[in-house]
Amino acid sequence: MADDRTxxxxxxxxxxxxxxxxxxxxxxxxxFPDDVLAAASSAMQQRDSFLAAYRGAKPASVA
Amino acid sequence: MTDAHWLxxxxxxxxxxxxxxxxxxxxxxxxxxxxxxDPQINAFTRLDADFAMDAARLAERxxxxxxxxxxxxxxxxxxxxxxxxxxxxxxxxSKIMLDNIAKADAHVVTRLRAAGAIILGKLGTHEFAIxxxxxxxxxxxxxxxxxxxxxxxxxxxxSGAGLAAGLFPLALGSDSGxxxxxxxSACGITGLKPTYGLVSRAGVSPLSFxxxxxxxxxRSATDVALLLDVIAGHDAHDRGxxxxxxxxxxxxxxxxxxxxxxxxxxxxxxxxxxxxxxxxAALEQVAAVLTEEGAEVxxxxxxxxxEFAGVCRVILxxxxxxxxxxxxxxxxxxxxxxxxxxxxxxxxxxxxxYVQARRCRRQMIADVDxxxxxxxxxxxxxxxxxxxxxxxxxxxxxxxxxxxWTPFNVTGHPAVAVMSGLSKAGLPLSAQLVGGAFQDxxxxxxxxxxxxxxxWRARRPPVA
Numbered sequence: 060m061a062d063d064r065t066x067x068x069x070x071x072x073x074x075x076x077x078x079x080x081x082x083x084x085x086x087x088x089x090x091f092p093d094d095v096l097a098a099a100s101s102a103m104q105q106r107d108s109f110l111a112a113y114r115g116a117k118p119a120s121v122a
Numbered sequence: 123m124t125d126a127h128w129l130x131x132x133x134x135x136x137x138x139x140x141x142x143x144x145x146x147x148x149x150x151x152x153x154x155x156x157x158x159x160d161p162q163i164n165a166f167t168r169l170d171a172d173f174a175m176d177a178a179r180l181a182e183r184x185x186x187x188x189x190x191x192x193x194x195x196x197x198x199x200x201x202x203x204x205x206x207x208x209x210x211x212x213x214x215x216s217k218i219m220l221d222n223i224a225k226a227d228a229h230v231v232t233r234l235r236a237a238g239a240i241i242l243g244k245l246g247t248h249e250f251a252i253x254x255x256x257x258x259x260x261x262x263x264x265x266x267x268x269x270x271x272x273x274x275x276x277x278x279x280x281s282g283a284g285l286a287a288g289l290f291p292l293a294l295g296s297d298s299g300x301x302x303x304x305x306x307s308a309c310g311i312t313g314l315k316p317t318y319g320l321v322s323r324a325g326v327s328p329l330s331f332x333x334x335x336x337x338x339x340x341r342s343a344t345d346v347a348l349l350l351d352v353i354a355g356h357d358a359h360d361r362g363x364x365x366x367x368x369x370x371x372x373x374x375x376x377x378x379x380x381x382x383x384x385x386x387x388x389x390x391x392x393x394x395x396x397x398x399x400x401x402x403a404a405l406e407q408v409a410a411v412l413t414e415e416g417a418e419v420x421x422x423x424x425x426x427x428x429e430f431a432g433v434c435r436v437i438l439x440x441x442x443x444x445x446x447x448x449x450x451x452x453x454x455x456x457x458x459x460x461x462x463x464x465x466x467x468x469x470x471x472x473x474x475x476y477v478q479a480r481r482c483r484r485q486m487i488a489d490v491d492x493x494x495x496x497x498x499x500x501x502x503x504x505x506x507x508x509x510x511x512x513x514x515x516x517x518x519x520x521x522x523x524x525x526x527w528t529p530f531n532v533t534g535h536p537a538v539a540v541m542s543g544l545s546k547a548g549l550p551l552s553a554q555l556v557g558g559a560f561q562d563x564x565x566x567x568x569x570x571x572x573x574x575x576x577x578w579r580a581r582r583p584p585v586a
Contacts, residue, residue: 075470082447082469087454087462094454097463102439102470109432109479 228325246280253461300527443468
């Protein structure tokens with residue numbers, strides 16, 4: 060099973076794969092690897108754009 | 123009465139009082155129209171014609187007897203299919219929810235019934251209000267009455283399309299990142315995202331607890347105000363609900379704009395995300411109309427669209443993930459592809475990302491509140507381009523980000539989309555008016571004044 064999962068997600072790096080497993084998305088990874096990859100990629104872009112755009116990635120100065 | 127289907131709710135109420143129209147006559151007219159047009163528009167996921175006719179007959183008897191149930195007595199309303207109506211399925215346009223029969227009315231539906239409204243049926247939506255437009259869902263995507271090959275906006279797609287086609291006078295939508303204002307913009311109608319906390323979300327399928335809003339949609343600001351008057355109010359079952367009972371949203375619609383200070387957020391559409399030239403020209407025309415009507419228009423600066431969008435996406439995806447995680451783990455194949463991709467994104471965000479986004483959000487709310495010390499209303503772009511074709515996934519993905527709605531989901535300020543023109547291709551253009559927190563009345567007052575000053579509200583789509 061682990062081999063199958065790894066083979067079907069050769070484009071996923073170890074970090075993403077760890078998050079997929081931690082999130083319990085093994086079934087989604089096996090059945091829809093491209094969708095999992097798209098979701099991971101989207102999340103990374105969202106985080107990067109948010110951090111880069113808002114006040115130079117510094118924590119907001121609010122209480 | 124001919125063309126009763128184009129009457130607004132306020133006009134219908136008046137016609138009932140003077141006996142120029144009855145609830146049964148109106149409903150017969152609408153049902154005939156739905157039978158003819160909805161196969162082309164797909165506004166409905168479930169039409170409850172028998173119930174509606176029974177309710178119309180009862181309303182007719184009561185009105186003839188001089189009894190009034192409330193402001194919407196005998197007036198049909200369509201309900202987005204993520205909002206519970208007791209006894210009807212709330213499918214959220216998902217295979218996962220096809221057998222989900224609502225046991226009770228959502229709070230807003232309870233309020234509608236108490237005001238005498240007739241619940242006409244359930245209206246098309248993106249899957250769980252996030253995944254669409256898409257052709258791999260239980261119900262086909264609604265079509266834009268201005269051009270059936272084009273997207274009607276979403277996710278409250280059936281609400282916008284059905285209003286524009288004259289299938290009903292009022293509808294409810296929901297808005298977590300523009301889902302009321304997008305179909306309002308694409309279909310040339312009027313849609314309000316109220317101030318956060320003003321309208322209960324109890325009984326509505328959640329997407330993002332801190333971004334979700336239920337909003338009124340109609341063909342005029344006057345009718346939006348009438349509908350808001352009925353659905354607004356505190357509800358202890360919604361923890362976001364504000365403990366107040368503000369009403370009378372239509373009381374000041376005739377006051378106009380004289381003396382109001384309008385802040386024009388030009389950078390949204392000029393530099394942050396450059397808009398289609400026709401959208402820009404229409405926005406400048408809106409500013410000119412506001413000036414002619416006595417408002418003082420000045421430029422204001424807010425955080426950029428990219429900043430707002432980044433915060434909105436991180437919060438939305440973080441909050442929706444725990445709602446859908448059990449189903450995404452056990453039955454990912456029962457989601458449409460768009461939903462599956464969008465809903466899983468939250469699995470890859472951390473608690474730290476969410477906390478940071480929430481902290482940024484607080485600063486953004488403070489930034490926008492600060493601007494409202496110097497202006498009464500903001501004028502901004504709404505959709506930054508006319509609706510694209512519904513069968514072009516690349517264009518749909520591209521235009522998904524061409525909007526200025528998410529800032530006010532992030533900040534919670536009230537925002538209304540109003541029709542501001544037609545493109546050369548015959549598709550609606552729109553503008554957005556935004557008010558300070560709980561200044562929904564003022565937002566609708568300016569929208570109503572703008573609608574009186576132009577004739578866009580009278581335009582009808584070719585399919586109608």
